[in-house]
Amino acid sequence: MSGPALAIAARIRAGETTARAVTEAALARIAARNAAVNAFTAVLADRALAAADALDARIARGAAVGPLAGVPFAAKNLFDLAGIPTTAGSRIRKAAPPATRDAFLVRQLEAAGAICLGALNMDEFAYGFTTENSHDGPARNPHDGTRIAGGSSGGSAAAVAAGLVPLSLGTDTNGSIRVPASLCGLWGLKPSYGRLSRHGSFPFVYALDHVGPFARSVADLAAAYDALQGLDAADPAQAAQPPEAVTPGLGAGTAGLRVAVLGGWFGRQQSAAARQAVAAVAQALGATETVTWDMAEASRAAAFLITSAEGGALHLPTLRTQLEDYEPLIQDRLLAGALLPAAWINQAQRVRGLARQSMAALLRDWDVLLAPATPVPATPIGQEMLALGGVQVPLRPSMGLFTQPISGIGLPVVTAPVPKAEGALPIGVQLIGRPWAEATLFRAAAALEAAGICAAPVAAGFAEGAV
Template identity: 45%
Template sequence: MRMTSATAIAQAVRSREVTAQAVLEQCLAGLEREGGRLVAVTRVLADRARRDAAAIDAVVAAGGDPGPLAAVPYGVKDLFDVEGLPTTAGSGLYADAPPATADADAIVKLRKAGAVLVATLNMDEFAYGFATINAHHGTTRNPHDLDRLAGGSSGGSAAIVAAGLLPFSLGSDTNGSVRVPASLTGIYGLKPTHGGLPMGGVFPFAHSFDDVGPFTLSIQDMQCVWSVLTGKSFAPPTRAPRIARLGGRFRDNADPEQIDAIDAIAPSASLVELPDIGAARSAAFLITASEGGALHRAALARDPMAFDPATRDRLIAGALLPPKLYAAAQDFKTRYRRRIDALIADYDVLLAPATPCVAPPIADPRVLIDGVWSPARADLGIHSQPISFTGLPSLCVPLHRPDQLPIGIQLIGKAGDEDTLFRFAVMLEEEGRIGVTSPTGLFQGDSL
């Protein structure tokens, strides 16, 4: 049984067509049967989930309403606080850390809406990477081709949803860690306006860009999860959105089908070039390295060999950056955001590739950037990182292309205007231009 629609599950439970406990047992059986092949799950929280499901059934039996996500099972990237468990951020370094004393704020909100947390999910150690190559837990596999990367750093959160084993999940996105795996696994992933979703109880990486982001299999589910997390209802549209296409480096490093799809969506839309896009990405790189290095400096001094070697050396390098260079990058960011706000004032949605290519093979994890092969772990975020730098919301949506490896595009909006992105995505979904394609082979079956 595939778990493909959060809203359908909630509706079925609220109308007593199925019990929360039955939904959960089907979900746990799927994770047990198929989860191991994906290397996506780090911990299954069966006891907690069974308690929550029983409580929801009791509410329904008493005539109450458990909420808009009633009995919907979900998972979180392994950097959200879960009461009673150590928050490891994907690292063996914190495997024996003191347990969290409370759930992360986002988990609290989802639980109040009836959602049932069933698993913590794999990630690049400390979220530093675009590949989910984790020395402690292993490399997360793409359900569309188990020999390919799922992307990262929230790769476990994306793969488990793309496989239909959970209907939604939460990840975090600093420079593309939701959008990159969403693109490579063919699902929806949101980087909200910076600061738009609750970060309390989330292990940080680089505070200048860190955000919580959901993964779903439909826009309807994304809107439902967004509404629960923000408490906001949707405003009616005031006019048709004004669209632009991002040009320059975004089109130079893209799959031809991404460009064709963008041009088909908005054939007469202006082609806008963001200025100094190379400098913006470089500044984001430097700020991220510096903040990540500073965050982990004490642990690097105390126990460097407990880190994943690839993460450790990146963090040490970041810790050694001159503070004045960090300040220069931050100063550039402030000026850049003012320039971008002015440049895009006449548009509501900007279209851009989400990743430069489909999922790279695990055996050769490289991507072609400006004609040069470079490590996927560092460079899969070439198109997401500059957008993080602007602080604008970006929704990664999957192009509808059955029988091919998935790839996504970004719908980028004005600060605080996620609603316009959702509405535009609904239109694209209805036109058949975007949409999720189930993986063939391993992860098939009836849907719930």
């Protein structure tokens, strides 16, 4: 079992190609194709070529190289990359001092041999689900350039789905990895809260922020996850859980796994495409029971309040002096969040704790729970409203209907892409597990991929020379 990233690394280690040749080819793809998807906001060609030459020199000396040797990757532009400002998708931070050191996860991937090519488009300050950025332009879905890539890690998903790089880094506060993975047809991982260090990434909501990778195959996603792990005292939220190697368990199958479909909140307000995708995954995993988590809606409401309050508090000093420099789509939300009563936030935290306890009780009986990642496939750029269950609802927040309750309690999720749920548009299914049970989710994901139920489809127009 392999994927584009691991195949690249294997060829480089075998001497069939060089890191420089791979890097030059990736930079050429970006130059030719990025305009169609608007994924990159900064391309670091000199840095990447220098790293490739250094890796080739190590191989020539017979030195050991990592499992991702020579694999190109890129990072959402809220991760620090030494030498450029960490803009977090904003106009305000374009004049910020350049980062003096790479983010922890960037360093982890580079320690495994991967080569960073640049920074990727996102919703401003990660506050959105569509990456319709007024400053950098919208990230476009490689499967249909008139549609959204999802957000807030839209550039991270678009870059991988378009074959510009085989791996990318994103963040997920309320669904910002799972939504773009679903809409762009990729594998994405939101790990357990505290599993991976967030140090060197611009924060949004300390209580809810997660970080993780995108990839086109389960094996590549697992290899990236293995490389990203490591205890980092600089992130106080990171729990002292020992790293787990998930790659060796990918072929273990699903024997003994107890899998159920989440109904109730997760069974309503979804399109036929989402319903069909969940049904296909459920059948493949032998999930015949539907269970209900009664606190799903309350968990989402609590996450909404915590997001608003923490986001507003973080940005209030700048809002007082540079309000009009903020993305128009988030100005009012940040101001409203800064004005929320403390009693509401205290109650939201209590509800969050109760939601965590009730889900823990449910997960005593199940190893994997299934739910849609998004209610619909990718929608047109600029669309404001969405019809769900015969009701018109605001599109942007509704993209997080099924992701927000889960990130509110910090559970790990692998998003599995179902290739053609509606025409040529993919949609994703969440594989949800217990805290620190990422390995179980990877087993289920690998089985779905091996059965041909879930896969990252090649975007039309991007197949030739894609990675």
